[in-house]
Amino acid sequence: xxxxxxxxxxxxxxxxxxxxxxxxxxxxxxxxxxxxxxxxxxxxxxxxxxxxxxxxxxxxxxxxxxxxxxxxxxxxxxxxxxxxxxxxxx
Numbered sequence: 001x002x003x004x005x006x007x008x009x010x011x012x013x014x015x016x017x018x019x020x021x022x023x024x025x026x027x028x029x030x031x032x033x034x035x036x037x038x039x040x041x042x043x044x045x046x047x048x049x050x051x052x053x054x055x056x057x058x059x060x061x062x063x064x065x066x067x068x069x070x071x072x073x074x075x076x077x078x079x080x081x082x083x084x085x086x087x088x089x090x
Contacts, residue, residue, distance in 0.1 A: 023088045026062060031072060031082035044081045054085075062087040 030053060032045055054064065068084045 021090060023090055025065070026057075026087045026089075028085045028087070029082055030085055031080055045083060050083070057087060061089040063089065 030045065030050060032049075065086045065088045067086070070082045070084060071079050072082045073079060
């Protein structure tokens with residue numbers, strides 16, 4: 001049985017702190033527009049639009065690391081739902 005090795009130089013990369021890559025993070029506050037809050041008294045996030053937002057970022061290589069739901073005040077009288085989304089990619 002013959003085995004052949006590939007031609008060319010062989011290199012090894014040492015795992016030192018200078019050569020390791022670190023993830024990049026992006027923080028986004030996703031919320032619906034203010035008009036829904038003003039006319040309806042409160043505004044919730046549209047799940048279809050939110051899914052489109054997440055899928056667009058996933059195509060760019062971002063993964064959701066964590067997410068937190070928040071009810072934010074708008075002009076003292078109205079509330080609107082928002083999500084604080086933390087995403088990462090290599």
